[in-house]
Amino acid sequence: MAFTLHFTKGHGTGNDFVLYTDPDGEQPLSADQIAALCDRHFGIGADGVIRAVRSKNLDAGAAALAEDADAEWFMDYHNADGSIAEMCGNGIRVYVHYLIERGLVTLARGETIAIGTRAGVRDVQTAAVGYTVDLGRWKLDERETLVRVKELTVARPGIGIDVGNPHVVVALPDDAELDRADLTYVPVLDPAPEHGANVELVVPGDPLVSDGIARIRMRVHERGSGETLSCGTGTAAAALAFRYWAGPAAPNDWRVVVAGGTLGVRMFPAEDGEHVSLSGPATLVYSGSITLA
Structure with missing residues (x-):
């Protein structure tokens, strides 16, 4: 009916x-x-x-x-x-x-x-x-996941970040490679997570940090939806991954540029461990x- x-x-x-x-x-x-x-x-x-x-x-x-x-x-x-x-x-x-x-x-x-x-x-x-x-709270999975994306010539290593839902973040060297990736196809993950994962492709800003704020650019393939103009939890995962790669001197305030705009991510201490927030x-x-x- x-x-x-x-x-x-x-x-x-x-x-x-x-x-x-x-x-x-x-x-x-x-x-x-x-x-x-x-x-x-x-x-x-x-x-x-x-x-x-x-x-x-x-x-x-x-x-x-x-x-x-x-x-x-x-x-x-x-x-x-x-x-x-x-x-x-x-x-x-x-x-x-x-x-x-x-x-x-x-x-x-x-x-x-x-x-x-x-x-x-x-x-x-x-x-x-x-x-x-x-x-x-967020969780880091340091096990390497190989990510194959159409139009990128070789598989790239990704890092697992869980912010309530699963993500695999891949760093790319420049905007040209980020733009070339074809996310109309589902990225292939090896090993494949049991319940799938969102995949974020990210490039650092130039410079990465300015006035105490780090900046990165991201594209995303969302599990169950395909490529989207933005992914809130994905921006948080991307910022967390880049801060991990950058080391202890990296800031806790980030701006993430996506196709649909810019989102703010901040890491901060809480009673049960470090939290991450998203603003937009x-x-x-x-x-x-x-x-x-």
């Missing part, structure tokens, strides 16, 4: 999403419906779908409420192919902006809201430009309705 879905289209530095409200958890979408929505020729077009659902009305939300009783809202995020994703750094900023604009939450300047995700609870705060999300804009483009089978 067909039904009408009321949605909003939003993006964070070009990483775009279809968002809809289902507070009681009564209207989940199938993988096929999500893929149809995200199709850029026959649907709305997006890198993923975000359902606004209260944590208490979703099985995955129980862990979020156990971690933080204030995590009333859960970001139920799916990639463009309908597969489930643990977290999305651009998506969570857009999601909070959506909740505010729809009158579902209030958030004064400087206040923080706890949002449930499948990677755990994430705290989001209003910022001078958009929002800042604390991505929490969040934009709602338009709202509408669509009939789904």
